[in-house]
Amino acid sequence: MLSFEKTTLWAGSLGNSAFRKERDARSMLREQLLDIRNRAGHLVSLIRRDIPGLTVHDLTHLDALWETASLIAGKGYPLNPAEAFVFGAAVLLHDSAMSLAAYPAGMSEIRRTAEWRDTVTNLLQLESGQPVDPSKFEAPPESIEKLALGEVLRELHAKRAAELPSIDWPLPAGGREFLIQRSEIRTAYGDIIGKVAASHWWGLSALSNLPPRVNAGLGIPADWHVNPLKVACLLRVADAAHIDHERAPRFLRAIAGPVGNSEIHWTFQERLGKPSKDKNLLVYTGGPFDVADAEAWWLCYDMLSMIDDELRGVSTLLDTRGVKPFVVTGVRAARSPESVAELITTKGWRPVNTDLRVSDVPALIELLGGKRLYGEDLSIPVRELVQNAIDSIHARRLLGGFGPTDGAVNVRLRNRDGAHWLEIEDDGVGMSATVLTGALLDFGKSLWRSAGMRREFPGLLARGFKPTGRYGIGFFSVFMLGDHITVTTRRPDVAISDMRTLDFQKGLKMRPILREPTMEEVSLGLGTRVSVQLKVPPGDKEGLLFVRMEGDKHITTRLRDLVAHVCPAVDVTINVEEDGKSEVAVAANDWLSVESGAILSRLGNGESRSIKFGVSHLREIKDPSTGEVHGRACIYPGGFMFDQNGVVTVGGFLACGLDHIVGILRGETQ
Numbered sequence: 142m143l144s145f146e147k148t149t150l151w152a153g154s155l156g157n158s159a160f161r162k163e164r165d166a167r168s169m170l171r172e173q174l175l176d177i178r179n180r181a182g183h184l185v186s187l188i189r190r191d192i193p194g195l196t197v198h199d200l201t202h203l204d205a206l207w208e209t210a211s212l213i214a215g216k217g218y219p220l221n222p223a224e225a226f227v228f229g230a231a232v233l234l235h236d237s238a239m240s241l242a243a244y245p246a247g248m249s250e251i252r253r254t255a256e257w258r259d260t261v262t263n264l265l266q267l268e269s270g271q272p273v274d275p276s277k278f279e280a281p282p283e284s285i286e287k288l289a290l291g292e293v294l295r296e297l298h299a300k301r302a303a304e305l306p307s308i309d310w311p312l313p314a315g316g317r318e319f320l321i322q323r324s325e326i327r328t329a330y331g332d333i334i335g336k337v338a339a340s341h342w343w344g345l346s347a348l349s350n351l352p353p354r355v356n357a358g359l360g361i362p363a364d365w366h367v368n369p370l371k372v373a374c375l376l377r378v379a380d381a382a383h384i385d386h387e388r389a390p391r392f393l394r395a396i397a398g399p400v401g402n403s404e405i406h407w408t409f410q411e412r413l414g415k416p417s418k419d420k421n422l423l424v425y426t427g428g429p430f431d432v433a434d435a436e437a438w439w440l441c442y443d444m445l446s447m448i449d450d451e452l453r454g455v456s457t458l459l460d461t462r463g464v465k466p467f468v469v470t471g472v473r474a475a476r477s478p479e480s481v482a483e484l485i486t487t488k489g490w491r492p493v494n495t496d497l498r499v500s501d502v503p504a505l506i507e508l509l510g511g512k513r514l515y516g517e518d519l520s521i522p523v524r525e526l527v528q529n530a531i532d533s534i535h536a537r538r539l540l541g542g543f544g545p546t547d548g549a550v551n552v553r554l555r556n557r558d559g560a561h562w563l564e565i566e567d568d569g570v571g572m573s574a575t576v577l578t579g580a581l582l583d584f585g586k587s588l589w590r591s592a593g594m595r596r597e598f599p600g601l602l603a604r605g606f607k608p609t610g611r612y613g614i615g616f617f618s619v620f621m622l623g624d625h626i627t628v629t630t631r632r633p634d635v636a637i638s639d640m641r642t643l644d645f646q647k648g649l650k651m652r653p654i655l656r657e658p659t660m661e662e663v664s665l666g667l668g669t670r671v672s673v674q675l676k677v678p679p680g681d682k683e684g685l686l687f688v689r690m691e692g693d694k695h696i697t698t699r700l701r702d703l704v705a706h707v708c709p710a711v712d713v714t715i716n717v718e719e720d721g722k723s724e725v726a727v728a729a730n731d732w733l734s735v736e737s738g739a740i741l742s743r744l745g746n747g748e749s750r751s752i753k754f755g756v757s758h759l760r761e762i763k764d765p766s767t768g769e770v771h772g773r774a775c776i777y778p779g780g781f782m783f784d785q786n787g788v789v790t791v792g793g794f795l796a797c798g799l800d801h802i803v804g805i806l807r808g809e810t811q
Contacts, residue, residue, distance in 0.1 A: 145207035149216050154225035163222070163362050170226040170361075173326050174233075178203075180320050181233040187240040192291040194403035196410055197388040198236050205387060206232045210379035212418055213452070215468030220375075223357060223365035227330055228372045230306075231337040234320065235376065238301030239294050245310050248290075255600030256296050260289045262603045299342030306331030329358025333369055340373040341380050344575075345454045348373055371464050374455045378467065381451045382423060384444055385413045408437035409444075413485070422473040423448070428486035435490060442481055442492070449475035519685050522622050524707040524794055525615035526565040526671050527552065531713045531792070532589060532608040533569025533669060539604040540570065542633055546712075546729050552704050553718040554679055561678050563622060563685065566670040571632035573597060574641050578655055581616065581628070581643075609792030622685065624648030625674040629662045637663065701726045705743045710805050711793030732793075732805060733761075733770060740773065741803065745786040751777050752786055755803035762806070774804030 474480035534548035589608035787799030
């Protein structure tokens with residue numbers, strides 16, 4: 142008898158003593174599951190070859206999930222034979238795609254994926270610090286290929302798990318082999334097995350995408366319908382909770398030689414005993430961890446907190462959906478390092494909660510992302526928001542939704558309900574609700590370089606996408622202009638009903654809310670619109686368009702001139718709307734062709750001597766071998782500091798001024 146056949150979940154569903162009246166159907170499901178186990182065993186046995194250093198992911202891990210699931214669900218948990226079959230098959234498939242063998246065409250199939258191209262691009266850029274030649278995607282250095290293969294298999298394994306029930310492996314002499322060889326079982330349950338297997342990698346809220354019920358297949362009693370939510374929750378908590386010494390054998394560690402983060406995982410797991418249950422809590426014990434192993438202890442603590450989150454989240458979800466919750470609903474002492482240390486002991490040191498914390502996040506953002514960083518220049522948030530908009534249009538161009546010159550940004554000043562609003566709108570790729578409430582709000586982390594954006598737009602990085610925004614703080618400069626900000630967005634591939642608005646009603650003093658857009662906000666169409674209610678009317682002193690005082694007179698600029706000044710050399714057309722009138726502030730790449738005086742007027746004082754000098758002397762600076770234009774400029778030997786009209790642009794946006802140079806030079810941020 143195999144180890145999992147002794148568990149309460151197996152005995153109550155697929156075991157020999159259960160459901161005597163439907164013995165034939167139960168026996169057939171049991172035999173099919175054991176056959177899938179034999180086949181999946183070959184896939185998982187190869188994981189170590191393709192991703193060296195992982196803790197145990199073979200059949201011993203998969204079989205042990207029955208024991209862990211039985212412990213969590215509790216004795217007598219209602220699981221009919223069809224649900225047990227789907228659970229058992231999903232267990233077998235959920236990690237099987239972390240082997241290259243899960244791809245019948247091997248590396249050629251992997252190399253065709255956007256994830257492969259993105260990963261290789263990222264690794265090559267990290268190694269060289271230079272843009273990547275696309276030809277290197279197909280034949281990267283061996284060291285890069287090994288790293289990339291492991292990362293891509295992990296990235297794709299859940300998605301591939303959903304496909305495994307329908308994939309076939311051809312035989313040399315003809316014929317095909319499936320993981321679920323019996324066609325009527327594959328037809329009836331293959332799709333839901335794949336979805337449940339993939340769901341262990343989803344966020345908890347995404348489980349609502351599973352169907353509410355799957356009815357019985359051919360030859361299966363009608364009342365054996367499957368509740369996918371129940372089965373998926375059972376898989377995810379069992380998989381999360383299975384961390385103990387069985388997954389990190391000491392001798393195997395000596396053979397495998399894990400390094401880096403993998404070594405830390407081995408260190409803590411080899412010192413943990415199997416979890417037990419006390420009332421409604423899982424209890425983990427282990428140790429001791431000496432000073433040299435403190436990092437492993439803290440990783441263990443973080444894992445216990447994660448398991449506790451999963452158990453509590455699943456318990457709430459099942460209860461709200463009218464499904465019987467599992468007996469175990471949390472992990473003992475998971476929220477206190479001091480309490481965990483009583484069960485998972487240390488030697489020579491004492492863990493205390495010394496996590497780095499920011500108790501006043503709004504104050505930190507104001508310090509690092511607002512006036513303290515940018516000064517009093519209110520053109521900065523306009524530049525940053527237009528920069529994000531143009532990055533979004535560049536992304537859509539590369540993904541094939543636009544031609545090389547398509548897309549536009551619209552900047553408006555409007556009166557709404559007696560208040561002045563600035564709106565910056567683009568028709569780029571937009572954001573999902575996940576990115577809108579996640580990566581966008583992750584202060585100090587670039588939205589475009591986040592893992593979430595790579596998952597949303599696979600292949601974008603490999604197509605040569607180079608966002609101008611790099612540091613993940615630019616969006617927060619908008620709070621220099623006002624406290625009430627709305628961000629309305631819609632991706633081109635989703636329906637209008639999926640459009641969402643993130644609403645900052647009181648700046649950073651109150652959490653923003655995610656809501657459905659108003660009728661006026663729905664007019665956006667595609668892309669993203671950022672709207673900010675201005676604290677100060679734009680023409681007043683310290684307003685957006687205020688320049689200086691001359692006696693009692695306010696000297697202001699036009700919105701068109703402000704936008705052209707901070708975006709003098711962009712490759713996307715920017716339209717402005719002010720006082721009900723629309724006009725083009727900057728046409729895509731017009732800095733290369735418009736007359737010199739018009740370009741120089743964007744950069745500074747339109748009556749300065751440097752402009753008169755530059756009109757006659759401005760020259761195109763071009764690489765003769767590639768034809769790439771690096772600037773339009775000239776040396777200006779005279780003049781004062783305030784009589785300069787020379788700038789460096791990054792991505793077409795004003796970055797800094799130049800002394801004794803008139804015109805535009807292209808640059809990069811450091």
